[in-house]
Amino acid sequence: MTREKLYLFDTTLRDGAQTSGIDFSIAEKIAIAELLERLGVDYIEGGYPGANPTDTEFFSEKRTKTARFTAFGMTKRAGRSASNDPGLQLLLEAKADANCFVAKSWDYHVEVALGCTNEENLESIRDTVQAAVAAGREAMIDCEHFFDGYKANPDYALACARTAYEAGARWVVLCDTNGGTLPGEVKDIIARVSQVVPGSHLGIHAHNDTGQAVANSLAAVEAGVRQIQGTLNGIGERCGNANLISLIPTLMLKAPYKDTVELSVRPERLKDITAISHAFDEMLNRAPDRHAPYVGESAFATKAGIHASALLKDPKTYEHVEPESVGNKRKVLVSDQAGKSNLLGELSRLGIDVDKADPKLDALLTEVKEREAKGYAYEAADASFELLARRILGKVPRFFEVKSFRVMVERRFNAVGEQVTMSEAVVKVDIDGETRMSVCEGNGPVNALDGALRKDLGKYQSAIEGLELVDYKVRILDGGTGAITRVLIESHDKTTHQRWFTIGVSSNIVDASFQALTDSITYALLKSAG
């Protein structure tokens, strides 16, 4: 059977950015685009150039290597030509491969929100698509409120879709903007749309307002649609967008999809999907959903009880897919062997050679398990993991030893009656038997500690000159200010342009930060020592 190509369109950076509480910086957008390319989606919608400074800057260069870099925007305004619409011209100047234009397809909204005639709206769709195609862009139209629009006025909704297609749009995307359409309706309406636009040019954009964004997307695929829009972990406005992390494994592993459609995601990349999903949550500084389909920590966990022995005999009859196929793990069978092979894979990825039979490997595995139980998350902190592994397996020089530190934060009124807060840190470090004490002020306790620690490392000072801290994340693992704190620090070396992540865990946030800071400096020294 030949499988038809099904395209994945990610809108994490555009529609996902509408999620309450989410606000991506340029650096975060770049990192997320890298994650998406690692996964292997076909399109990355990066944002809306012209709508805000971040998105405009993000589109000042092309940010993808393999995925088509897509700029979102609106169709041209009624009453002016495409070449005379500055918003549209800005979109066509953005460094993008493709443009996705949102257009009204519900006549009610044409009147109320745009205040133009139905015919003027069709003209906007037509002219905008043609202008984009003329500018050498792949053009697509997001038909906003398509399903509700179809229910209110089927002819007009169809006219919008047909106009976009006939003008040369590669994709006509049917958007369930309010998120309330049900799978049966999706299927029935798309059957009708296919009579005017072929399924190979149709896309689906579903929202989760009835908990069925995934089901609606799959219903659309069954109706012949060949592009799915969604986001990482289903983030998005209100109840979220269709979750690509749930959809991709279903499409690749399960009948009928695995036999009928083909994705750009390679099977070996599918094994990364659990790690990618978790890495994205790390960027959002939130705990991954333990119960997420396929990738959740509990997705293949069983409070076995009565099932235990049968499950041990043949796990496949208790699991709808193999956890390994999505890079997840079965939780009932604690297999040291599986743990060990994971570990060996990790070490080889970091370039650390070790013999399979080396007993130190068991010691490392035990240590990693114990630390992860305490809250360390080495998945997100490669540099700290490498230091731990090298310490246990081989040798990491003791570059310096911190004998003690003290940090103070004080808020008071100063001599002229202004409220001021000051932070001061003192660090006592031993290098080759010589004690050095440094003191530093900072605009916070961690900044002061960082300054004091890096102020005088003697003969190592030159090796950390290019070091800077670029991100600092804190997560409370059990809730409340008295719980375990996990700190992740991202460091950057201005000289070598390398980046690395370190971690610290403690009930004390300053202590956890200090662990991550010293790991970061030690890692820099290790790398500079070659």
Added chain:
Amino acid sequence: MTREKLYLFDTTLRDGAQTSGIDFSIAEKIAIAELLERLGVDYIEGGYPGANPTDTEFFSEKRTKTARFTAFGMTKRAGRSASNDPGLQLLLEAKADANCFVAKSWDYHVEVALGCTNEENLESIRDTVQAAVAAGREAMIDCEHFFDGYKANPDYALACARTAYEAGARWVVLCDTNGGTLPGEVKDIIARVSQVVPGSHLGIHAHNDTGQAVANSLAAVEAGVRQIQGTLNGIGERCGNANLISLIPTLMLKAPYKDTVELSVRPERLKDITAISHAFDEMLNRAPDRHAPYVGESAFATKAGIHASALLKDPKTYEHVEPESVGNKRKVLVSDQAGKSNLLGELSRLGIDVDKADPKLDALLTEVKEREAKGYAYEAADASFELLARRILGKVPRFFEVKSFRVMVERRFNAVGEQVTMSEAVVKVDIDGETRMSVCEGNGPVNALDGALRKDLGKYQSAIEGLELVDYKVRILDGGTGAITRVLIESHDKTTHQRWFTIGVSSNIVDASFQALTDSITYALLKSAG
């Protein structure tokens, strides 16, 4: 059109109790059963009497008034009669109205897990149902692994269903035990099952392993099934069970269901569903999912600046159901594009009356915009927003004034050579002109400050007795330890069960935390002052 009765079967207390990390006490089971009766489900499955002391005790009396109280258990063992199976006899002695017996319907599991013949398993089903009916019970059979079993051996799976029905089972429940069946398969297989058991006697028990437990349940209803099993907020093993909180509004408010089926849940009870969902999370001591369909805090929230004014003009065209119908609220997010109409909507939601023409409104808008530019994110911190608004628009009493604080963190080796880190905070507070100084140690600087601040608030002390910090989040806005820090604190009042979020922003993490802490306490005092 006459609507057919569709029965709701809640298994929160039985299958939901399989969720990792969940372990209900008797008191919790009683409280949850009350919630379920308030909602109006038809059956409450309370547990498995005989399997553990809690469940046995729970079934020592009838715990429901209107819902049918249902005991879960296994069919009788092969090789002995029903009257000679102590497990089964215990189930029939439990104070229940109905019994739900799990039976194998996949021949592979009959052989591997039960170790009996296919015919013996059918006999167990038949005898068990007949024994329950003879004991005056409503009997139902949960056909475990029904869909996978059907795919492996359709005749045998059908024989199990038919045997149960012919023996007198009121319900034959088709269980997607592994959770991997897709909606199309559910529909096709049930069409076949309906030829041997009428839909009015069929139930569906779906799991969420592909993110489609809700869609599978609805597909089953469309195929004619008239009982849905599910749990509150979709808790359950692995990825959870079908979420009744998502299903009920769809069934009651949306076509085709609202015109074809009828639930026992009354429309006026549907208005309680948001409160019921949140109350259940309170019992689990976890924060409600902000993005949950229908009941999430963000389910009717929109961030979009351009949509906001059109939305206020005619919310129905932007909302698939009315938020009030499920007891939720429309929320227009106050974000940096916030216009006056957004702000007015927010204020009215918080119960703050203000005249549209009040010049203080402009002052508030300016202040919100300035603060959001500095890094405040009021969409995530309702309580801080309310305090800010009330301060500018009206009056918030000056309950207490912090004159100064000082916090110190020190790491050193103690007298016996162990490395220790200690944190100590001193806070000086003025209440009605009287200065109070408090000192407190903590396991981190924020914990110590929190302790010192709450140690002695004089006449206000009793109002903050139930206050606890349940979550603490830190985000660095520009990267590095020297950048702007945003702290979000979630507080909870053990007495009133209210939760609120406060925010602090500063280049100093301790300072930012302190702002959020004082906002939280001020908010508690404001609410307790009425």
